[in-house]
Amino acid sequence: MTEPSRLRSRPTMDDVAAMAGVSRGTVSRVLNGGHNVSRQALAAVERAISKTGYVVNQHARSLVTQRSGSVAFILSEPQDKLFEDPNFNNLLRGCTQVLAEHDITLLLTMAATAQDRQRIGRWVTAGHVDGALLVSNHLGSPLIAELRERGLPFVVCGRPLGQERDVTYVASDDRDGARQMTGYLRSTGRRRIAIITGPLDTPGGVDRLAGYREIVGAGDPDLVATGDYTQASGEAAMTRLLSQAPDLDAVFVCSDLMAAGAITALQRAGRRVPEDVAVGGFDDNRIATTTTPLLTTIRQPWARQSAEMVRLLLAHIDGAEHAAVILPTELVVRDSA
């Protein structure tokens, strides 16, 4: 039997203190900013730290500070979608970066099943994280209630349908974005404007549909199809629309990824984009500039979104009240409409 490596016990503050010829207290002060420590004590401690290879024991520290120095990024979405959708990418990158500036680590966890959710609920409450960023919550997601009950600070990305009261969230103005796009399509002379929505139990699903309806009115049900934000679903939905309403001359697709799929379907059906059918997307992520033609879309401010989420979370951890932030969206005109 070899000695398990984790038992080869790491140096503690006392070891460092002894080597530096100072007390534990002084070492602690050095570790926490070095205030009120003399020049030579500081130097001695730093030398001892690098000689011993000392690293603070986070569990001991957290036990007393009641802070872990990490926050969770909780995704409640089947993994496939996560990995296909560039928006998550943008959001994750943004949050990681902003948090790193505060020296806080972001931990990504996935809650695909009810069992996962339970494990994560216990996990976050056990003190592993100081707060959580909740992404991709469908209507009635039990995670919100669970976290609230457990008293963990959290911020939701997107409007938490039916649970807006007393939760902090950051959303982009989906409804207005949809209005802008639909209005733009109409302003270019299109009259049979279809829509491919996201899942109707997500804010991006219902709010963008609502914005669209504000412009076109109740409209023709044959002009409405629903996807699940994946490229394949966009393609399928477009095919469906084409058979339901062959005379459509524009389509507002509620995500760029689905729009890419829709363009594929249109072209396969022999329709020219934008001559025969104008296509508008939503998101303005990487994929919008790789389609042929380039996608006219609504820009979501991902960087601001991440920054706001982190800001609100940190504020919330420090005891701030609940807040909701709605970020403006912007029409980006390219070639597809």
Add this chain to the structure above:
Amino acid sequence: MTEPSRLRSRPTMDDVAAMAGVSRGTVSRVLNGGHNVSRQALAAVERAISKTGYVVNQHARSLVTQRSGSVAFILSEPQDKLFEDPNFNNLLRGCTQVLAEHDITLLLTMAATAQDRQRIGRWVTAGHVDGALLVSNHLGSPLIAELRERGLPFVVCGRPLGQERDVTYVASDDRDGARQMTGYLRSTGRRRIAIITGPLDTPGGVDRLAGYREIVGAGDPDLVATGDYTQASGEAAMTRLLSQAPDLDAVFVCSDLMAAGAITALQRAGRRVPEDVAVGGFDDNRIATTTTPLLTTIRQPWARQSAEMVRLLLAHIDGAEHAAVILPTELVVRDSA
């Protein structure tokens, strides 16, 4: 000033013990399997736990057990690639699942920059995790040396080029897979077989190229191009090959994602697949069944790969010796070759 929620102190074991009318020790026993606890004590404690909403404080527990109950999944790859590549998805899902069976949480962290790596190095050593799964390591990745020095158990996914000694890793048999595919292409009568390799500082890059060369010999340098596993790079590499060697009649593309790009490039150049040019991929992930034509490829055993990685990591945490596991690959014939 409101009271920060984290200070609204959670119930402790003593609270539970008091309510249940037992001692701290008995509560601890219940929490850790419930052995040697009388029926009524167990019931009383469980009632008290649910009434108080008690959740163990992981920091306190870890401080004494020296175990955190989580392991890190460390990705050293720019994020874009991560999110584009379905292989990571497969691997991540597999590992999460197997670890969950052991009630261990998987934490995903990304080490894109040198600064990230440093932060992660400190982070893992601070005791946040009991071990690490290292994914996508390029030649000379400093993370391996760093983790080894810090004494953290870890398992590498794929052969760690130049650092095979004393590190535990799980790889699939890249070389043999490449031999199988190249041999198959040749067996169907193809004579000008090109290759699009992965980056040559990764095991998948060099080993698959080596396998290819075992079959075709040193070959024509015009038949070799290198990509970075992204779809776009596959498309670009194929375009390059087509101009260097217009007479090629087959191409072995070292990842399915790149193969999808290559097919696009070929079709745009007016070559029929597989009639004019046969295309072989590598990975057999989701994308292989969405291309037209369906992709002939080499199956990597992702589920076994994840299971083996977790098994070895847990063993290593428990003090086992270093080990290397090579998993067999398998040819899957579909329509593209």
Add this chain to the structure above:
DNA sequence: CTCCAAACTGTGAGCGCTCCCAACTTCGTA
């Protein structure tokens, strides 16, 4: 009825750290 093993329970020590307070230096100034 006695005794011993087995089952169960309580308690103190201690994991490695931060925080606080008391004590001890220096100085500059009255």
Add this chain to the structure above:
DNA sequence: TACGAAGTTGGGAGCGCTCACAGTTTGGAG
């Protein structure tokens, strides 16, 4: 010369838990 302020230092208490060990109860065998 004396004295307070500011800077610096050491060390005790305690965060919430597990673990070892000692003590208590129970019950079956002798």
